[in-house]
Amino acid sequence: MDIKVKKLEEMLHQARSKIEDIDPFSIVGKEDQYTIIDVREPAEVQETGMILGAHNIPRGLLEFQLKPSEGFPADTPILVYCAVGARAALAGVTLKELGFTNVKNLGGFKDWQDASQ
Numbered sequence: 001m002d003i004k005v006k007k008l009e010e011m012l013h014q015a016r017s018k019i020e021d022i023d024p025f026s027i028v029g030k031e032d033q034y035t036i037i038d039v040r041e042p043a044e045v046q047e048t049g050m051i052l053g054a055h056n057i058p059r060g061l062l063e064f065q066l067k068p069s070e071g072f073p074a075d076t077p078i079l080v081y082c083a084v085g086a087r088a089a090l091a092g093v094t095l096k097e098l099g100f101t102n103v104k105n106l107g108g109f110k111d112w113q114d115a116s117q
Contacts, residue, residue, distance in 0.1 A: 012086055019092035022079060022104040024115035034079045035072075036106070037062075039091040044083065051081070051112055059091045068099045081106035 027034065036054040038045060045056050057065050059082070068074035078100055080088040085107040092103045106112060 012089060015089035015093045016105075018096065019080075019089050019103060019105045021085075022106055024106055024112045027079070027106075028116050034077045036079045036081070037066075037091070038109070039080055039082050039087050040109070048109060050109070054081075059087050059094070062091055062094050063098065066095065066098060066100075074099050075102050076100065078103045079106040080104075081109060081112060083110075084108040085111070 031051065031053055036051050038050045038054045038056045039059040039062070040050075040056070041058050042056060050056060066072070068076075078095060080091045080095065080103065082088040082091070085105055088105045088107065092105050095103045
C-alpha cells in the first residue's frame, strides 16, 4: 500500500473518531439553529449549489477566516459538509483545534439533498 494512501486513511479515521456525524434527516427544517459551513472549493459550489444559508469557506482557509469571538462563541453549533464527508471530518477537527466545541459532520452535499427532498 502506498504510504501516502495509508497516511490519508489514518488521518480520516482519526478525524472521524473526533467529530460526531449528524444525520441530515435530523436537521431538515432546523437549519437555522446551526452555522453551516460548506468546506468545498468555490468551483464545486458553483457547479452544484449549496445548502441555503450555508457559508462557503474552503477547508484550507478555515484557520484564516474563523475563530471563536464575542460575536461567534466557541459553543456555536456548527455543521460542516463537503462532497462526501471526508474533508468535512478534517475541517471539523480543525475547527475544534481553533477552539470551537460544538462541531458536527453533516457529511456530503448529496446526503443533504436526499434528506431535504
